[in-house]
Amino acid sequence: xxxxxxxxxxxxxxxxxxxxxxxxxxxxxxxxxxxxxxxxxxxxxxxxxxxxxxxxxxxxxxxxxxxxxxxxxxxxxxxxxxxxxxxxxxxxxxxxxxxxxxxxxxxxxxxxxxxxxxxxxxxxxxxxxxxxxxxxxxxxxxxxxxxxxxxxxxxxxxxxxxxxxxxxxxxxxxxx
Amino acid sequence: xxxxxxxxxxxxxxxxxxxxxxxxxxxxxxxxxxxxxxxxxxxxxxxxxxxxxxxxxxxxxxxxxxxxxxxxxxxxxxxxxxxxxxxxxxxxxxxxxxxxxxxxxxxxxxxxxxxxxxxxxxxxxxxxxxxxxxxxxxxxxxxxxxxxxxxxxxxxxxxxxxxxxxxxxxxxxxxxxxxxxxx
Numbered sequence: 001x002x003x004x005x006x007x008x009x010x011x012x013x014x015x016x017x018x019x020x021x022x023x024x025x026x027x028x029x030x031x032x033x034x035x036x037x038x039x040x041x042x043x044x045x046x047x048x049x050x051x052x053x054x055x056x057x058x059x060x061x062x063x064x065x066x067x068x069x070x071x072x073x074x075x076x077x078x079x080x081x082x083x084x085x086x087x088x089x090x091x092x093x094x095x096x097x098x099x100x101x102x103x104x105x106x107x108x109x110x111x112x113x114x115x116x117x118x119x120x121x122x123x124x125x126x127x128x129x130x131x132x133x134x135x136x137x138x139x140x141x142x143x144x145x146x147x148x149x150x151x152x153x154x155x156x157x158x159x160x161x162x163x164x165x166x167x168x169x170x171x172x173x174x175x176x
Numbered sequence: 177x178x179x180x181x182x183x184x185x186x187x188x189x190x191x192x193x194x195x196x197x198x199x200x201x202x203x204x205x206x207x208x209x210x211x212x213x214x215x216x217x218x219x220x221x222x223x224x225x226x227x228x229x230x231x232x233x234x235x236x237x238x239x240x241x242x243x244x245x246x247x248x249x250x251x252x253x254x255x256x257x258x259x260x261x262x263x264x265x266x267x268x269x270x271x272x273x274x275x276x277x278x279x280x281x282x283x284x285x286x287x288x289x290x291x292x293x294x295x296x297x298x299x300x301x302x303x304x305x306x307x308x309x310x311x312x313x314x315x316x317x318x319x320x321x322x323x324x325x326x327x328x329x330x331x332x333x334x335x336x337x338x339x340x341x342x343x344x345x346x347x348x349x350x351x352x353x354x355x356x357x358x359x
Contacts, residue, residue, distance in 0.1 A: 043322065067325075067326055102330045103329065104338075106325075111248075116252050117339075118338070119340055121330070121336075123332035140337075142357065154325045154329045156288055156326070156329050156330060
């Protein structure tokens with residue numbers, strides 16, 4: 001009885017201690033790489049007709065600008081850690097002259113006929129035969145949230161440019 | 177160890193083990209919220225597995241989401257009103273505002289936007305010292321959305337951030353409102 005009592009007591013105190021001091025959640029940084037054709041498309045059927053979808057890039061092979069729309073997976077749950085910490089798009093230029101590519105990050109949603117969204121536009125010059133990267137971090141957004149929870153993208157691709165790939169960095173809660 | 181000390185410890189240990197056995201959640205484990213499920217019974221025809229519209233509507237989680245979104249939209253309207261007030265109270269920096277307005281007009285009249293064939297019935301852009309306000313009116317809601325997206329996509333040289341509101345008015349016209357922050 002004495003040993004059993006001591007053992008149960010020790011287990012009990014240990015359990016009480018572990019319950020009283022919750023273990024800290026551990027977050028691991030993750031990065032998802034996604035080719036453009038997996039998450040982007042022409043903004044209208046006319047732009048879709050101007051685009052070639054290849055495994056390594058969505059190319060505008062028309063003679064004019066094509067608008068494309070993309071969506072990353074998001075997470076708007078209240079205590080999530082999975083919102084984006086860094087969003088990246090990479091654009092190439094297969095043409096013989098430098099091109100200006102405009103993209104805007106859109107964070108928000110549409111409810112019926114109402115749009116609730118914050119836009120963060122950026123511009124990059126892509127050298128002939130080269131590529132350029134456009135990135136967004138939460139501090140770029142209005143209100144500087146700690147994460148970008150509902151990210152989407154709109155880009156205007158000049159003729160000869162290729163939206164190659166995107167990436168998203170976020171943290172994953174893997175428990176204690 | 178005296179029996180008088182062991183007894184409370186034994187009791188604590190037993191209680192903790194009993195509680196853990198009944199509720200095996202660890203401290204970090206999130207308990208999923210569940211939507212209470214009501215029996216699917218249609219009173220009208222008495223079939224136990226039939227769904228009536230009333231039962232389905234009563235269980236539709238969309239209502240709680242919409243009520244939450246209503247709150248979000250209310251907050252959003254308040255935010256945009258405050259932004260409008262802040263915009264109107266800004267002094268005008270004529271040097272920057274004229275350059276910014278010229279740039280935004282250039283985006284609106286760019287070949288890329290012109291080729292979309294979408295033209296607002298009316299639009300205006302005015303910049304002050306730290307922000308610009310763009311308004312546009314469209315007869316078609318989808319045109320308004322496309323135009324706003326395409327327009328904002330091209331504003332990165334002038335604006336660092338922008339807030340967009342698209343609403344259908346009582347006149348059935350769709351009103352685009354953009355507040356942009358100076359880059």
